Amino acid sequence: MALPTKEEAQELFDYICQKTDFYNQRNGLPEGISRRHYLCVAENAKQIASKTSSLDPEKSYILGLLHDYGEFKEQKDRRQFHGTAGYDEMMQLGFDEVAKTCLSHSFFDGCVTPENYPSYPPECIQRAAQILASQPYDDYDRLIQLSDLMVKADKITTIDERLDFVATKYHVPAEKILFKKEKAHELKSYFDNLCKEDVYCILGLKND
Numbered sequence: 200m201a202l203p204t205k206e207e208a209q210e211l212f213d214y215i216c217q218k219t220d221f222y223n224q225r226n227g228l229p230e231g232i233s234r235r236h237y238l239c240v241a242e243n244a245k246q247i248a249s250k251t252s253s254l255d256p257e258k259s260y261i262l263g264l265l266h267d268y269g270e271f272k273e274q275k276d277r278r279q280f281h282g283t284a285g286y287d288e289m290m291q292l293g294f295d296e297v298a299k300t301c302l303s304h305s306f307f308d309g310c311v312t313p314e315n316y317p318s319y320p321p322e323c324i325q326r327a328a329q330i331l332a333s334q335p336y337d338d339y340d341r342l343i344q345l346s347d348l349m350v351k352a353d354k355i356t357t358i359d360e361r362l363d364f365v366a367t368k369y370h371v372p373a374e375k376i377l378f379k380k381e382k383a384h385e386l387k388s389y390f391d392n393l394c395k396e397d398v399y400c401i402l403g404l405k406n407d
């Protein structure tokens with residue numbers, strides 16, 4: 200399994216920030232919104248990892264920083280899905296560990312089906328399902344999923360706030376959001392146990 204160095208990750212990060220800034224500006228979105236999102240996810244991942252005895256904080260930060268590597272490809276062409284686009288880019292560069300989290304971070308509830316992701320091209324979700332079927336999630340996949348679930352646009356937030364935002368933005372039916380919340384809280388409990396501390400306390404979202 201291969202990972203970029205800190206310096207290589209910084210270069211790749213600068214590259215995608217420049218690209219997403221261009222498309223965000225074109226779509227009337229605030230400048231630097233994607234950059235701040237990537238940084239928040241990276242910071243969440245690093246802080247949670249540093250409370251475990253099994254996860255490397257620096258590796259976690261790099262995976263967080265690059266988890267949405269394919270975003271600019273999706274912004275450029277709506278027939279693309281950022282998960283598979285990021286996976287392909289990272290595989291080409293030989294960074295298979297980043298490739299996996301680029302793909303896995305979107306599917307924390309384990310339902311990798313086109314019906315569950317109606318806003319993405321079905322063939323991309325089917326391809327994601329095929330790739331992920333042969334690569335079971337590890338704790339880094341789970342960490343980036345959770346870290347991303349606690350960022351709403353470019354601010355650190357609770358799972359419920361983030362998923363309520365997703366429900367409104369993508370018109371997700373109430374029962375689907377309830378299921379997603381249940382799965383997301385299961386994921387958080389997994390890390391609460393691994394860290395022996397409430398993840399919300401670690402990230403300053405809750406006092407002891």
Ligand SMILES: [Fe+2]
Nearest residue numbers: 240266267347
């Ligand atoms: Fe993200």
